[in-house]
Amino acid sequence: MSEYNFSAIEKKWQRHWLENKTFKTDSSAEGEKFYCLDMFPYPSGAGLHVGHPEGYTATDILCRYKRMKGFNVLHPMGWDAFGLPAEQYAVETGTHPAITTKKNVDRFREQIRALGFSYDWDREVNTTDPKYYRWTQWIFEQLYKKGLAYVAEVPVNWCPALGTVLANEEVIDGRSERGNHPVIRRPMRQWMLKITEYAERLLKDLDALDWPEGIKEMQRNWIGKSTGALVDFGVLTGGACADEKITVYTTRCDTLFGATYMVLSPEHALVAKWLEDGTLKNADEVKAYQKKAASKSDLERTELNKEKTGVRLDGVVGVNPVNGDKLPIFISDYVLASYGTGAIMAVPAHDERDFDFAKVFNLPIYQVVAPAGKANSEKSDGSANAAPSVDAGAKASDNSELISRVPYTGSEAFTDIATGVMVNSGFLNGLSVEAARPTMIKWLEEKGVGKAKTQYKLRDWLFSRQRYWGEPFPVIHWEDGTQSLVDENDLPLTLPELADYKPTGTGEPPLAKATDWVNVVDPKTGKKGVRETNTMPQWAGSCWYYLRYIDPANDKCFADPGLLKKWLPVDLYVGGAEHAVLHLLYARFWHKVLFDLGYVPTPEPFQRLVNQGMILVLFDLGYVPTPEPFQRLVNQGMILGMAYKTKRGVLVPMDKIEWREGKPWGAEEGGEMEELTEFPAKMSKSLKNVVNPDDVIRDYGADSLRLYEMFMGPLQAVKPWSTKGVEGVFRFLKRANRDDQGRGEEPCRYGQEGWRRPRDDELQHRHLRDDGVCERGGGVREAELANQD
């Protein structure tokens, strides 16, 4: 019988590969090295979904191809197994996260093996294994010793529902990325990593990487470099010159002559000082505003975007260093404490935000930049422009006739820096915006009231979590106020067993309950101390796992330097674009630190990166009562799969649909049959419409699944899942298999008895198949094309 018994074929070979370690990588083997990395999965309780095998299949095909071409291929797999879901599950069910994690890992391993990938299973890593996180802790100690890890009392994103703080990157529109819970700002004691110290290199080194332009651009935006100037403004309190000055950061120092007021962030240190020493006459009003701003979540702050709010500081006045103008000072939450100096000069004529604020508070708006060609005609005094020069500017008081305060009458701020020409700005008049900036900076530096300054949006990385299921910090706080690291030889510092790992709700980590573990006594001096009870975030383990694959069993160091030299950098890294700024930026940061310390031979970890897209799916399971989100999906053009609903918008599961003349018919529960409307749906757990690879493998085999995944379209694109498409591929494999089996006859090779010339239709199929093997598989081919020199 020539039936395509995929199950027997696949099981046979998978067992063979496993038993013979067919895909074991020998680092000393001949051949040019090729390190091909998949983003390792978080082993969730839901098991693998059809999105996982997509990237894995693409890399797997490439790896097999490379092996056949004689490359020595490193192709490993592992588990990113610390993290919130296992712990949430533990809290809900009382099952220890270690047990849940082991169960999930076992299931994931089994599922991935059933797909027949050519991983070297001897290199499997697990971030929750003490033998692994020993080195995560060790790397943290190197960061600490290099001065890149510190504790700070900082306003953090506190999520009451999760009972932990989150990194800025994990908060989206004021809600937690995981679970979509509200997040508020609250000052807390936290571990921070000085990623800002690497901002410039993280930015610059992007240029040489072979990554999708979009990802690189996202990282550039996240790092957010800007060049501008710090400018010192004088301060008058009660009409007298005060000791203080206000330093502002601006990228538009060319518009300094147009400043009409100043704004401090509500958290600015000077505001607190003035409140304390009684300088402010409207202290109650100011305090009330500070309180309001502090209690606002980020979401509320952004929602209030449209309407600017603020309070004038009564009793203090700023002094513009270029023209001596006295400027009112406000506090407003549109100025962020955490960026620049937390203070700005406001030039409402040439900045949209300042313009909006000035309109609300009825402040003057003066023009200092005009569209090209209009610079002369719009001068209010009609006098010709004197030739501007720095010398003239140096005597600002002498050329005051060139500094006129001309009200700006436009309906919105004029911000065109490409064509703008300076007006009403003394020594800058007639210059382009571009030319005015260095001129102004030079003037500021000569006067000692300012200097050029580069700023980054990137903040230090908030590295601690108030949770149980993560790497403990190898740090002890002693009773005398000192702090020390756990000796490297005593690592790993293992997680204590805990009966109760619920969040405390107060922000104190669950580890504080493990009193035996927390309290330590120095055996030499008898000094008492307590262990750090925060744990590391999930990103820690994934920051360096690609290094451990290279030498996974080493217990002397995280990986042998010689082997690192042989295998780094990763030649191809495939994974979801959702990690564009989180994992990929953090991993690059750690890698650069290790590079600086001489532990890794390359400044960048991942030379080539390909992002797989998302897989959309037919809505074919479950019942969701609200159709609105789906309708929006339609409007957004994500029409790639079909789901079915009645006229009232009630969804009808696929198995309840009757097909009448090619049209879908169904009924609401207890309702009448009617023709249904089809519309698309995105695959998600909450919709209960996730396609399970196990089912696909059971019905069609791993080869069908893999071939279909490659056949759906470009790896990078968002694609629809279609079970019909799998069937098409399955038939194709059946035909191919039957051809090889001699179409219902026993396999028979050329020259053997019984051989006959294949009929034309058989040849056609065979050619078709070979053509398919060579030509198709969009993602692989793209990866491969990118790979051919």
Place this chain on the structure above:
RNA sequence: GCCGGAGUGGUGGAAUGGCAGACGCAGCGGACUUAAAAUCCGCGGCCUGGUAAUCAGGCGUACGGGUUCGAGUCCCGUCUCCGGCACCA
């Protein structure tokens, strides 16, 4: 608003500047079958004319221009969609 990517049949998608629509799905016609399923063969951008079928002509890669012997592909402009960022001074 800013940045990045993409628009090709009913549908998922192919095409170093050189026959647009490979291959799959859905569809239609046929073979096999008592029948159905499965399987196999064939057809298939749109319009017009003709037709059992073959065929002939025209229009076609979001829209408007351009470069070229030749454009889905390159250039300029417009629109739409997707993704990311967004009070960052």
